[in-house]
Amino acid sequence: MIERLGILAADFAMLSLLSVGGAVSVLPEMHRSLVDVHGWMSSREFSDLFALAQAAPGPNVLVVSLFGWQAAGMAGAVVTTLAMILPSSLLTYYADRLLWRRAGAAGWREIIDNGLAPITVGLVLASGVLLAGANISNIPAMACTAAAALIAWRTRVHPLWLIAAGALAGIAGIV
Amino acid sequence: MSPEGARNVPRSPGELFYAFMKLGLQGFGGVLPVARHTLVDSYRWLSMDEFTDIVSRCQALPGPNIVNVSICIGARHFGARGALAACGGILAVPFVMVLMLGVLYSGYAQLPAVAAALRGVSAVAAGLIIATALRMAGSKRLRSWRAAFGIAAFAAVSVLRLPLALVLAVAVPLSIAAAWFGRKAAP
Incomplete structure (x- = not known):
């Protein structure tokens, strides 16, 4: 168990520093580690836990707490959450104090933002496709994903309504 | 947008913690819009321009954006203590709630109705992420x-x-x- 917690800590600390654009960008990498490499959960469980995190309030990053929970219980949840939050937070704290407040930093930030923006979009899309892929053989579920994407993209409907509709569609046996 | 003179400052790390806790609990699928409303319009700790500037600083760094924003705003007022208070505020209660969901999941995921509901929610959740990417692609x-x-x-x-x-x-x-x-x- 200690070994497992160590792997979780190392993996998520690295992902913390790779998570350009936020935790959702690194979902495929979490999937690779938790499901493909270590087999600590199934693809189905991975998608379920992500769905649960979406249905809860708070920052999206807390999905890592659920992954930690599933992999190694309460200690796992604490380890993945701290590992995911601490490195990037320390970097932000010091970058903000030492670099970003300097005169001329704004120009560099603009360049870095412009450079990262397309990559972030690509990674977030990859995460969406990964999650949708869990239902690849279930045509009604794929239709449900497409409809939710279209509505959330094109309208200002609150995401909780869509999540509730998804739950109802599931219970009704549609997906 | 608040005029320069009407601005407030947080009185203590405790007030930072409370403000970030409140806004964290209101955010579903993206806390940033709620953060803007709470910090700029309600508390008036920042002008809209300052908020946008902090968000752009944080976007150029890895990590969850809203957590980075809380670090920067907290640090601005009470240094490391402020950063810890703001970041703790946004994460503490949602962390406990998410764990409670995890406990329920472990206990009830095998029930057919729960499994079916989760199947529907996960299909929607995938769609929400794809929509986020599509919105960002419009930038x-x-x-x-x-x-x-x-x-x-x-x-x-x-x-x-x-x-x-x-x-x-x-x-x-x-x-x-x-x-x-x-x-x-x-x-």
């Missing part, structure tokens, strides 16, 4: 040939299944260099 930062870096990153992760560290090690320097040259060409 003016992507109206350039450099959007190709996004397509390449997507293909590398999604189709080729390359390790993320490798993809970023190649794509990030190239994309930032391209952004730098793009800037030089259009002063």
